[in-house]
Amino acid sequence: xxxxxxxxxxxxxxxxxxxxxxxxxxxxxxxxxxxxxxxxxxxxxxxxxxxxxxxxxxxxxxxxxxxxxxxxxxxxxxxxxxxxxxxxxxxxxxxxxxxxxxxxxxxxxxxxxxxxxxxxxxxxxxxxxxxxxxxxxxxxxxxxxxxxxxxxxxxxxxxxxxxxxxxxxxxxxxxxxxxxxxxxxxxxxxxxxxxxxxxxxxxxxxxxxxxxxxxxxxxxxxxxxxxxxxxxxxxxxxxxxxxxxxxxxxxxxxxxxxxxxxxxxxxxxxxxxxxxxxxxxxxxxxxxxxxxxxxxxxxxxxxxxxxxxxxxxxxxxx
Amino acid sequence: xxxxxxxxxxxxxxxxxxxxxxxxxxxxxxxxxxxxxxxxxxxxxxxxxxxxxxxxxxxxxxxxxxx
Numbered sequence: 005x006x007x008x009x010x011x012x013x014x015x016x017x018x019x020x021x022x023x024x025x026x027x028x029x030x031x032x033x034x035x036x037x038x039x040x041x042x043x044x045x046x047x048x049x050x051x052x053x054x055x056x057x058x059x060x061x062x063x064x065x066x067x068x069x070x071x072x073x074x075x076x077x078x079x080x081x082x083x084x085x086x087x088x089x090x091x092x093x094x095x096x097x098x099x100x101x102x103x104x105x106x107x108x109x110x111x112x113x114x115x116x117x118x119x120x121x122x123x124x125x126x127x128x129x130x131x132x133x134x135x136x137x138x139x140x141x142x143x144x145x146x147x148x149x150x151x152x153x154x155x156x157x158x159x160x161x162x163x164x165x166x167x168x169x170x171x172x173x174x175x176x177x178x179x180x181x182x183x184x185x186x187x188x189x190x191x192x193x194x195x196x197x198x199x200x201x202x203x204x205x206x207x208x209x210x211x212x213x214x215x216x217x218x219x220x221x222x223x224x225x226x227x228x229x230x231x232x233x234x235x236x237x238x239x240x241x242x243x244x245x246x247x248x249x250x251x252x253x254x255x256x257x258x259x260x261x262x263x264x265x266x267x268x269x270x271x272x273x274x275x276x277x278x279x280x281x282x283x284x285x286x287x288x289x290x291x292x293x294x295x296x297x298x299x300x301x302x303x304x305x306x307x308x309x310x311x312x313x314x315x316x317x318x319x320x321x322x
Numbered sequence: 323x324x325x326x327x328x329x330x331x332x333x334x335x336x337x338x339x340x341x342x343x344x345x346x347x348x349x350x351x352x353x354x355x356x357x358x359x360x361x362x363x364x365x366x367x368x369x370x371x372x373x374x375x376x377x378x379x380x381x382x383x384x385x386x387x388x389x
Contacts, residue, residue, distance in 0.1 A: 084371065094367045101359035300371050304358065307351040307378035314348060 064296035083296035115202030148264025209243030343384035350377030
């Protein structure tokens with residue numbers, strides 16, 4: 005039996021009559037009233053999302069330099085041709101791909117492992133969850149600065165820890181200054197910072213698996229490994245893929261942490277595309293060129309996200 | 323009895339199904355991203371953006387095809 009609150013029903017009816025009366029008086033249909041309510045949000049979205057995007061696309065066809073008073077000159081596809089025939093930018097895309105691939109791989113492996121551990125019922129697991137989540141709550145600027153300090157060859161503890169376990173002299177190598185180690189440094193720090201986020205998403209997936217599935221598997225005498233491959237992994241996969249999507253986009257456009265940690269150096273070994281974009285826009289003031297690079301990045305991420313969302317839907321259907 | 327418009331509709335529905343076209347567009351986008359990040363050929367990198375753009379625009383169009 006449905007129990008209704010008479011006072012609430014009366015209030016709702018009055019509100020309906022009120023809005024209907026307002027709409028009738030103003031000569032508006034229900035649909036028009038609905039649009040009237042949605043309009044401010046849509047205008048705000050257009051102003052802060054769509055307009056800058058269209059403006060950037062427009063600027064990408066010009067030779068505008070924002071620090072000069074000269075008007076923008078239309079140059080057609082020249083900026084795009086320059087970017088897509090530049091070997092340095094090509095190298096920056098490779099650096100970005102290396103960074104994204106290894107960051108995602110490590111975050112997924114460690115994040116899923118931590119989620120499986122935290123999902124076990126043990127004493128103080130809430131405390132450990134909070135401790136693990138701490139890096140994610142820090143600002144990338146703070147993380148970049150304190151890891152720079154940790155990686156100092158003379159005073160940084162990181163080199164001493166490595167030296168303690170490997171026997172190498174702590175001041176004999178520099179994580180940030182080495183051409184070989186620097187790309188791995190940004191992978192390491194980004195993994196340290198964002199693995200808790202992946203763990204949180206995986207944990208949500210693990211908690212959504214009903215216990216009776218595992219109970220049925222135990223009745224069928226399935227081993228823990230078999231349960232993991234046949235129950236846990238398939239049911240966590242959509243969550244994992246969601247985490248990969250978020251983290252891939254976030255890593256592809258990562259700027260602040262890399263800029264503070266290595267500034268793209270030594271040389272250009274850690275110069276991701278975002279760093280190149282910032283240098284073109286705010287150091288060389290090549291606004292049109294930087295806009296073209298931003299458009300290329302946007303289309304690449306948009307295309308990859310489309311593929312990924314389609315794959316996610318397919319996994320969910322399975 | 324099926325008339326000519328039904329047959330035409332069935333023909334277009336057979337050709338313009340969303341699934342295979344979406345898969346093709348996704349393959350083009352994926353190939354474009356590989357072209358952009360591969361370390362072997364500058365030419366492949368040069369044409370990577372055009373490939374990704376055509377795949378993405380294609381995906382937007384074919385995702386409006388009937389199932």
